Amino acid sequence: MKKIAVITSGGDCPGMNAAIRATVRVALAHGVEVWGIKNGYAGMIAGDMTVLDSRSVGDIIQKGGTFLGTARSEEFKTLPGRQQAVANLEKRGIEGLVVIGGEGSLTGAKHLSELGIKFVGLPGTIDNDIWGTDYTIGFDTAVNTALDAINKLRDTASAHGRVMLVEVMGRDCGWIALTAGLAGGAEFILIPEAPFNQEEICRQLLASRAKGKQYSIIVIAEGAGSAMSLGQYIRTKAGLETRVSVLGHIQRGGAPTVSDRILASRLAETAVRLLLEGKTDIMIGYRNNQCVEVPIADAVGKKKDIDPELYRLAGVLSQ
Ligand SMILES: Nc1ncnc2c1ncn2[C@@H]1O[C@H](COP(=O)(O)OP(=O)(O)O)[C@@H](O)[C@H]1O
Numbered sequence: 001m002k003k004i005a006v007i008t009s010g011g012d013c014p015g016m017n018a019a020i021r022a023t024v025r026v027a028l029a030h031g032v033e034v035w036g037i038k039n040g041y042a043g044m045i046a047g048d049m050t051v052l053d054s055r056s057v058g059d060i061i062q063k064g065g066t067f068l069g070t071a072r073s074e075e076f077k078t079l080p081g082r083q084q085a086v087a088n089l090e091k092r093g094i095e096g097l098v099v100i101g102g103e104g105s106l107t108g109a110k111h112l113s114e115l116g117i118k119f120v121g122l123p124g125t126i127d128n129d130i131w132g133t134d135y136t137i138g139f140d141t142a143v144n145t146a147l148d149a150i151n152k153l154r155d156t157a158s159a160h161g162r163v164m165l166v167e168v169m170g171r172d173c174g175w176i177a178l179t180a181g182l183a184g185g186a187e188f189i190l191i192p193e194a195p196f197n198q199e200e201i202c203r204q205l206l207a208s209r210a211k212g213k214q215y216s217i218i219v220i221a222e223g224a225g226s227a228m229s230l231g232q233y234i235r236t237k238a239g240l241e242t243r244v245s246v247l248g249h250i251q252r253g254g255a256p257t258v259s260d261r262i263l264a265s266r267l268a269e270t271a272v273r274l275l276l277e278g279k280t281d282i283m284i285g286y287r288n289n290q291c292v293e294v295p296i297a298d299a300v301g302k303k304k305d306i307d308p309e310l311y312r313l314a315g316v317l318s319q
């Protein structure tokens with residue numbers, strides 16, 4: 001394989017730039033030409049791509065976002081869209097791809113390989129919702145951002161004796177809520193994986209007040225429900241003063257943490273090595289501090305559960 005390309009796709013995440021940089025520099029060290037595809041699969045369909053050299057990925061390791069741009073492309077979900085994308089790659093002699101993105105992007109890559117393009121995927125999403133890896137690139141930065149917000153909200157919640165509700169990202173999963181909530185000492189962590197009862201929450205909030213608790217922090221994953229409506233419910237039913245913060249896209253930005261930069265760099269190195277060995281249809285995951293090969297069908301086909309031990313511990317510590 002003499003030419004490969006790197007692409008970022010789907011929701012951006014801190015550490016994507018570190019992964020691009022490592023992909024480019026490892027490939028160049030193997031004497032391979034590297035192309036950068038702009039704006040995810042939309043750019044692949046449009047033929048928007050350029051050759052990257054070592055300098056073109058300088059000064060990005062510390063930056064959030066992705067300097068290549070990213071997109072959610074509906075056209076790529078159609079066969080004609082993917083055929084156009086493949087034609088653009090073949091025209092340039094690009095034989096293999098490093099695809100950095102979430103479950104949707106990796107599913108897209110799987111369909112692309114059916115048309116003859118080899119690929120190795122890297123799990124890039126703040127949600128940490130990809131099977132086969134302990135952590136996804138961007139998750140550590142996002143939870144640290146959420147934790148910083150929770151710490152600050154605790155100050156003002158305590159000053160006023162309020163119930164502070166914090167809605168964090170996690171479209172279908174509770175990893176961000178669970179991890180930031182546990183680290184932030186939340187009284188309740190509400191996630192899509194564990195059904196909850198609003199009435200029971202009110203009862204417990206009032207019981208903890210009766211036992212001397214002055215204020216409360218509730219962390220809720222967006223996929224579990226709306227912090228705004230739960231706050232309204234608690235105010236009406238329990239008569240407690242509530243305030244709501246929806247953290248939103250703040251969690252997707254910012255300089256990647258040490259862990260995310262190193263994770264991205266290590267995963268990318270392994271991805272390039274295996275791609276050049278001719279491997280395809282795999283994702284590189286990180287398990288027990290090691291880079292591991294994960295069949296793509298498993299990475300996108302199996303559902304990653306939250307860690308039940310973390311959830312149990314959060315319950316014990318919130319008493
Ligand atoms: N089933 C699919 N077939 C082909 N392409 C897909 C499929 N699912 C997602 N994609 C492509 O991957 C892109 C990113 O997926 P999305 O789910 O939005 O983000 P993420 O990769 O972060 O989970 C989509 O916009 C689409 O172009």
Ligand SMILES: O=P(O)(O)OC[C@H]1O[C@](O)(COP(=O)(O)O)[C@@H](O)[C@@H]1O
Pocket residue numbers: 010011012102103104124125126127169170171222252
């Ligand atoms: O930025 P958008 O397109 O509104 O998407 C928001 C979604 O993207 C995420 O931030 C990350 O998810 P993906 O990695 O699957 O894109 C989710 O937590 C959130 O629900």
Ligand SMILES: [Mg+2]
Pocket residue numbers: 010102103104125127
């Ligand atoms: Mg996703």
